[in-house]
Amino acid sequence: MDSRFKVGGPLRNRSDRLEGFERRRRRLPHWEGPGETYFLTFRLMCPDFVDLTQERIGRLVVEAIMFFADVRYELYDYTIMPDHVHLILKPIVHDGKAERLANVTHSLKSWLASRINRIVGRSGQLWQHESYDHIVRDEADYQEKAAYIFDNPKRAGLVNDPAEWPWWGVGPRK
Numbered sequence: 001m002d003s004r005f006k007v008g009g010p011l012r013n014r015s016d017r018l019e020g021f022e023r024r025r026r027r028l029p030h031w032e033g034p035g036e037t038y039f040l041t042f043r044l045m046c047p048d049f050v051d052l053t054q055e056r057i058g059r060l061v062v063e064a065i066m067f068f069a070d071v072r073y074e075l076y077d078y079t080i081m082p083d084h085v086h087l088i089l090k091p092i093v094h095d096g097k098a099e100r101l102a103n104v105t106h107s108l109k110s111w112l113a114s115r116i117n118r119i120v121g122r123s124g125q126l127w128q129h130e131s132y133d134h135i136v137r138d139e140a141d142y143q144e145k146a147a148y149i150f151d152n153p154k155r156a157g158l159v160n161d162p163a164e165w166p167w168w169g170v171g172p173r174k
């Protein structure tokens with residue numbers, strides 16, 4: 001895998017992930033100034049045909065998330081689940097104006113849809129039209145959402161220790 005994914009990409013092993021989990025506590029979104037921080041979720045339309053955590057597809061999802069990081073948004077935490085993706089991000093602000101979340105979401109979903117469809121040999125609607133987003137109000141809210149993301153694979157019964165989940169990560173180190 002591309003070396004730029006070493007930090008903040010799919011963290012390779014448990015200690016990297018634990019270190020990432022600690023590090024993201026120190027890299028908080030800033031609450032002052034223009035723009036909001038969002039907890040964003042988008043889901044597959046037909047989870048029977050696609051598993052987002054299948055190796056090749058998961059790597060593609062990470063690639064998309066990282067491709068737009070620091071360009072379209074500041075990236076905090078993310079996790080890829082078999083049928084959905086959670087992210088905490090803050091759209092980039094240009095000239096005092098934040099990029100619209102809807103545009104960011106559209107870019108991510110469409111970048112991925114064409115590529116994933118090609119891999120699984122299907123066409124048409126990959127994602128549910130609606131994405132769920134929630135403004136992260138303050139640091140306490142952020143910590144709650146970040147913990148929700150980190151624990152999601154354990155809650156879903158996919159791992160016993162959330163640090164074992166290979167598809168959790170944080171944004172690139174500045």
Ligand code: NI
Nearest residue numbers: 081084086152
């Ligand atoms: Ni979830």
